[in-house]
Amino acid sequence: MLRHDGDVPLHRQIETSIREAIRAGRLPRGSSLPPSRALAADLGVSRGVVVEAYQQLTAEGYLASQSGGYTRVAAGPAPPAAALRQERAPRPAIDLSYGRADVSSFPRAAWLRSIRAALADAPNEVFGYLSGRGVPQLRTAMAEYLNRVRGTVADPEQMVICTGYAQGVTLLMGVLAARGAKRLALEDPSSNDDALPAARAAGLDVVGIPVDGDGIRVDALRDSGADAVILTPSHQWPTGSVLSARNRAAVIRWAAERGAVIVEDDYDAEYRYDRTPVGSVQGLAPERVVYAGSASKTLAPGLRLGWFVLPAHLTEPMAAAKIAADRGSAALEQMALADFVTRGEFDRHLRRMRPVYRRRRDVLLAALARHLPRLEPDGVSAGLHLVTWLPPHLDEAAVVAAARRAGVGLDAVGPYRISNPGPGGLIFGYATVSERAIAEGVATLARVISEL
Known part of the structure; x- marks a missing residue:
């Protein structure tokens, strides 16, 4: 509860409350905070007071903000495993999220x-x-x-x-x-x-x-x-x-x-x-x-x-x-x-997997060029993933959430920022997905983005 008649400025009270919630784990790392305008309305203060609190906590590394996007918790404990399981369930029909090699080819x-x-x-x-x-x-x-x-x-x-x-x-x-x-x-x-x-x-x-x-x-x-x-x-x-x-x-x-x-x-x-x-x-x-x-x-x-x-x-x-x-x-x-x-x-396994992953990457690039030409792919020459940068009017968190509702899983760049804001982006993992599913997933994503 804010004390409007206290000696501590309102923005300092907001900073302290959010900082303590992060340290105590009540606001786990990666969770999103309300937009400054919405929080200001809830607290009965001007938006500038909330913006000042958010800016100070961002400078301290507790929060990370993105122009035109959202503010998230960048420090503190990660969400408990049960919460992560709940967030990730059910598994999307086409999972283009990052993090896995194709263990079926072990x-x-x-x-x-x-x-x-x-x-x-x-x-x-x-x-x-x-x-x-x-x-x-x-x-x-x-x-x-x-x-x-x-x-x-x-x-x-x-x-x-x-x-x-x-x-x-x-x-x-x-x-x-x-x-x-x-x-x-x-x-x-x-x-x-x-x-x-x-x-x-x-x-x-x-x-x-x-x-x-x-x-x-x-x-x-x-x-x-x-x-x-x-x-x-x-x-x-x-x-x-x-x-x-x-x-x-x-x-x-x-x-x-x-x-x-x-x-x-x-x-x-x-x-x-x-x-x-x-x-x-x-x-x-x-x-x-x-x-x-x-x-x-x-x-x-x-x-x-x-x-x-x-x-x-x-x-x-x-x-x-x-x-x-x-x-x-x-x-x-x-x-x-x-x-x-x-x-x-080990060498033979790598030689066998390189063309497999390359074909999947090529299908992903072709599908992006066909269905989502406005997205700019980057980091395509190596690895098991690529990133695409979003136009300023698209919010990455909204895109990821809408895609998951449509059965396509992928990751946003925002949760991996520490303290420096930057453009919104999507991370596509292609190592474990069939070429047909990759093409279908990108087509679905294109429909989702067109509706946002």
């Missing part, structure tokens, strides 16, 4: 051979208690693969095997905080499901740095006061931009001058279609870059295997954190993946 026969080989050939000691780094066979196999394919300078002795990227980045945030880091920079927009809550749980301040066609804005990064930055330089998520050679050099110079750490999330770089593969940033400055990869987009997320290539000074702390977390990842699966990579099955 190479079961080849994986079974690797499991059998692991059981037959693994030395006895790998079934005992291991070091936090992971089994040496997998670290060696992955280092050789990454050095050959991704241009890294990976030393098996400076790798830690984790149960996927989520665990690895959580451990790393704790390590960096323990070594004195105070602030983490994230690309804005970026995937904020793992790193952002992990950083805040570790006590790190988080700041969003805008991206453009050349990747992260290095001038803004220099002004941020960050001690570490997480990048997706080969295929920025979700915009699809590639960190330019000039910006790569600038980021490395920034890290060297500040003594900062660059975390390179190389989440889907193996899938490139229309341009020469982009090498890793880690290969340019292995003493400054933590390289992170996983099996989630290349094989299947259910394998729960990821790998972190670390500078020497972070390897032992990261391995110790892994041991403290779970005593190490399962040895049999590590040995199986080592065999799978060494025998060339």
